[in-house]
Amino acid sequence: MTTDSAPVSNFLRTIIDNDLKSGRYQDRHWATPPGTAAARRAGPIDPARIRTRFPPEPNGYLHIGHAKSICLNFGLANDYQGICHLRFDDTNPEKEEDEYVQAIIDMVRWLGFDWTHDGTEHQYFASDYFETLYQFAEALVQAGHAYVDEQSADEMRATRGTLTEPGTHSPWRDRPVAESLALLREMRAGKHPNGRMALRARIDMASPNINLRDPVLYRIRHATHHRTGDAWCIYPMYTWAHPVEDALEGITHSICTLEFEDQRPFYDWILQRLAELGQLAEPLPHQYEFARLNLSYVVTSKRKLRQLVTEGHVNGWDDPRLPTLAGLRRRGYTPGAIRLFCERLGVSKADSRIDYSVLEQALRDDLDPSAARAVAVLDPVKLVITNFPEGQVEPCSAPLNPHAPEAGQRQFPLTRELWIERDDFREEPPKKYFRLFPGNLVRLKYGYVVRCTGCVKNEAGAVTEVHCEYLPDTRSGTPGADSVKVKGAITWVSVAHAVAAEVRLYDRLFREAHPDRGDQDFLQALNPDSCHVVQAWLEPGTQAVPGTTWQFERLGYFVADREDSSADHPVINRAVTLRDTWA
Template identity: 80%
Template structure:
């Protein structure tokens, strides 16, 4: 895990649970063989040196998003704080949607956030598919104990007989078939002798249970689909609700931390583990599942299905589009690992669902970047300013701090000449009230340069201003004794036209204009913000550091970064990460 300093952890209900477990020695006798395995394997190990074990278990069917970051920070953070281990486990039990591309992207993002899955000499990166043989053995044990059976009802028939929240389910006609017959059919399912959907292995629990998840849930279904790791070795795949507790137990997880939608599954989680432990398949003490509220962020969608739709239908340019809430997109936009960890830390951990405003994520970025981002100047909507009394061909250097919060960073220098680029909005021929920038007769300071007095402008045949004219006051340069001899109310940024760097600048905004784009019966595509990306050709201060690892604060404009895919030294491309202030608060 990252060694970056962080504030003392804030207590929450999960920390209270862990504190109590450690005080009571709940896992003090748990053995660990140094690798996942059933009771027979773990019995050969010593007492687990990790005080706790947690896990982050993504399914490799898409790219991680900001919601996953909360779970990553929580699970890896708890393990770190309690001198434990956190496993990275890929729940690859659904071969139709999973790809190696997603596996690699997930690994990349977890590492980028500053975490790893090492503990001592252990490399705790695992796949559910590593355990398919164990799971099958366990399934056979459940059948032999009369706790599971092969059902030949169709998926539609199972749904029809499952019952409702107010009505009990009805038993399958295959529920009481002989153990030997279910074992034989289970082997035939594994060996590919039956088509998809023709059979399923179900737990034998209680079709009258008030918890609908306990009404003989399916353990295995037939899928004749190649797996990204096991190929055609298997044609039956475990359901997540069956695989999840088994994986936790095989890996010696102590605290299995899930989001609230899994709360109703906890009784089945415990049912599976307790019966397998009673059958001698799993060691005790067993993992325990705990649930916390997932991250619901305004102005975004985090459904993998909807994100995939945005990508495939071309609403965005790939999984790392800077408008997406994917971690790859946030990184490309200019978010730092520290800013995302700070955001997750500020959210805290609770069991109460709530929707977090997107502005809190942006503020975490500002708070992280303000002390460290190099300062520079950019002009996004340029108009030429000519200092008519400045000598032609002359240039001189001006100086400004690289970062006002870090004196040791030193000064940056940039040339001033007769012709400059300024923002078009910094000139008004007929200014509104309380406008303190350039207009005929007004004086302003060229920031870090001279005070100038506007003398007029040049227009084209259509009456559009094409050039602003001004005279500079020679004895007023910033940093010289005469700098304060003339008082002005306005400062404007500028760049020498001769030395400016041309750049494409992408002004990203929120992808959706509705704070709840997919709530209720809404079509989230109807809420796409048509102004979520505006591309302009601008100018940059010479000497600006243009790399994907160097965050910049363009004075008066916000935080920017060189695009990690499209920017080159010959043709720089910059992304706006965030404005200096929350512009959406002003709109609402």
């Protein structure tokens, strides 16, 4: 894909520029499929100047936070004539499903990115490397860099130490290599139950970095994996598998969020030990960290998103109120808007929280030049033009998009009875109210100037009809259009020609900017008015083909729902208002 604008410099680009200038990666080799040092040396020179990767775990749906990483990794590879891999870190069989794999593929492609280069599809799985990872683990054991520990998980935690106190050695830390190797093979063969033992790296139990205090490499899990089935009953820890995967795939710049910064020494330790053992090829990958995306008025924890879905607080992973990419797409967000949002955020190492309004403004800016215009009335009350002949139909027109004259005009009829917004009439108007009230003049947009003459109410006192008279010589686009000056204009649709539609007025899912701050229950911050459904009337000719986007004049940007909308029953979602109503 092409980028939306010229790249903006950041610390990662500076690092890549310096690496390319120094020739750090120019002589590295590439193997298809990715492999060990021997396989890489036998392959050709890598055609990619750099390699990055987007490595999601397939245990949920991608959210807006992932979009920043997607745009960054694929964008850098694109800008530097490199290749970005899509890799699924599927090392936790109890939480991962093929449904999530397909959903992730769908969303990355929807954002406009691809992982195929010269006919080779660079889509990989951690499970592709399970056998290689296991062989590497045996090599570490044989070299004295790992051992099988028979402490329980609780005992390991107790002996790990604290941030101010060193850990204590496991009683199994110095067991003979042959014994650890035999036990590791028994673990693989399924001879031990879950939690009975684990393989740990032998590093330094007194290290000030707690992640270097003999971290676990393998744990026993008798669980069915979504790809390998029951072939394995030991699974690699993410922090062990991830650097090895990067090295096997020839990743040059392994870009992670800041929470992985403390893991970088372990990342380097693994790669250095395996390179010393001749298992991995130089040059080795290097990990770099950037600030993750923290967005106000949402939660992005997969656990909390799953809770919202499973407990029925929302209607599935693609509920338009969720920050999942599937939800944002269904709400009406475009790939261009999300890429623009990520571009505006930039890349830094400083954590910050971005207000939701920044995301909304990116959507407005992306849609404004291209979205077709139409009129919708969401809270209708009937307007009767009492001096307009009954049965008369007068054609009116307006630009399909004022920014694109070449798009042409849209046509719609003016009749005696119209639907207008209830808020466009006040029997007793407040100050600076320039719409309909008895005696006031307003323009029916694209039509005539009218004078309000009164209203009709029901027994409860609610207005059921507004009455007015039109001034025949004031039609828009005619010489008399400016003969009468008015301060207000209102939108309308013909009662006889309007298209009925269900409109879902979505708002923010949470009332508080930081719903999961501290230990508070984020469910208590749910916004009870996050979805309000109304029966609306649309400009005739508006066809609610799923995914179609409009700007409904004066109201905002709307999209035909991808799941529920049909020709017989249009369902329209509000994506964003024209202005930030939360400001």
